[in-house]
């Protein structure tokens with residue numbers, strides 16, 4: 537959502553399936569930064585120096601745009617400037633850090649190679665980006681909502697969009713009980729809700745990460761930090777109800793990956809305890825985001841054959857700046873203006889896929905879940921299902937997803953995703969059925985979509 541549309545007299549309606557800020561943006565670690573891991577050498581090598589420079593500039597501008605919106609709309613959301621670091625504790629990544637610093641210096645960005653960071657960690661090396669920022673994401677989003685409502689526009693929560701179809705003057709957006717007619721529609725649903733045209737399910741996957749919030753008597757440093765190692769660990773502090781907490785995020789994996797997930801939070805807690813032995817874990821949660829195959833967000837026209845239908849997705853866990861860039865690009869398109877960054881993020885791009893390994897993975901996963909697994913009957917039966925266990929078993933010649941809760945009650949579901957029919961996999965940490973193809977998630981009764 538962008539305030540500029542409102543200021544230009546547009547009649548805007550926001551339709552939200554659940555509650556505002558209850559999904560990824562309300563659960564993010566909210567570093568507002570152009571430092572997207574080690575990324576700029578990749579951009580120069582895979583695209584060009586001028587492409588990398590524009591990407592960097594767009595993200596740097598987004599930081600100050602967000603500050604300006606906060607000032608203009610008077611949003612109290614703990615915005616503060618902080619330095620951002622990517623560090624490594626492994627000698628084998630030293631050259632990667634050095635090459636990234638040199639790539640950034642070629643782009644005239646004042647990135648700095650450092651051997652120490654304010655965080656309580658022994659490191660080999662790090663790259664420092666000055667003057668990045670953090671805020672409280674929920675407070676920011678709710679502040680934006682106030683501005684939207686004060687401008688006379690409408691927000692409808694608990695209003696799921698089922699479809700968007702072209703009509704003579706624009707589009708019809710279908711909810712359960714209503715149709716909304718508009719000239720333009722923006723699909724900002726994290727994972728696009730329309731499959732055809734667009735075909736975003738062929739060029740994107742979802743990754744999940746886990747977050748804990750700890751408190752300690754020790755003094756927590758400012759700054760934000762992420763490791764180069766895979767999966768990476770990320771740190772930032774946050775002011776929460778008059779106390780300073782540290783957010784520690786990590787344990788990423790592809791959503792629906794068939795792996796044991798039980799220790800994801802324990803691993804983060806071990807890291808926390810090793811750094812702050814007195815610490816107490818106050819909160820823990822997980823969330824997920826979409827990643828495009830070339831690691832660049834998809835922003836702009838949804839499809840070449842659907843004018844005035846727009847999309848913003850594929851933020852690869854850097855959606856704070858990317859969504860601001862998206863808001864500006866899409867606003868310009870709606871107002872009939874050009875935007876200097878529109879080509880960088882063009883959603884209808886047909887460039888060769890850069891991330892060939894992930895493409896192979898996606899194809900393998902889809903073939904496996906759509907074809908191979910579907911026709912294989914499982915050897916497991918419901919008789920050897922343990923308490924608090926979920927799995928796919930054979931019942932009367934059919935595959936059934938079963939979960940036995942701690943009281944011994946068994947819940948049966950059809951283990952097939954409603955999106956495109958992939959076979960779901962059991963998530964033994966959060967007791968959900970997750971889709972390995974495109975990242976939809978269902979609770980163990982399949983009553984609710986958790987993410988779709």
Ligand SMILES: Cc1cc2nc3c(=O)[nH]c(=O)nc-3n(C[C@H](O)[C@H](O)[C@H](O)COP(=O)(O)OP(=O)(O)OC[C@H]3O[C@@H](n4cnc5c(N)ncnc54)[C@H](O)[C@@H]3O)c2cc1C
Nearest residue numbers: 553559560561564565566567697725726851853854855856
């Ligand atoms: C663990 C983690 C940490 C992260 N940390 C950072 C960070 O430090 N800095 C950063 O820049 N980025 C970070 N990100 C990424 C960032 O949080 C996301 O890129 C961003 O929040 C995604 O925003 P979104 O609007 O696309 O999705 P969402 O915030 O999920 O919003 C989409 C909304 O659309 C609604 N919706 C879905 N389907 C429908 C429908 N059919 N009808 C109506 N509404 C619908 C959903 O309910 C939801 O509210 C992180 C991501 C993760 C997973």
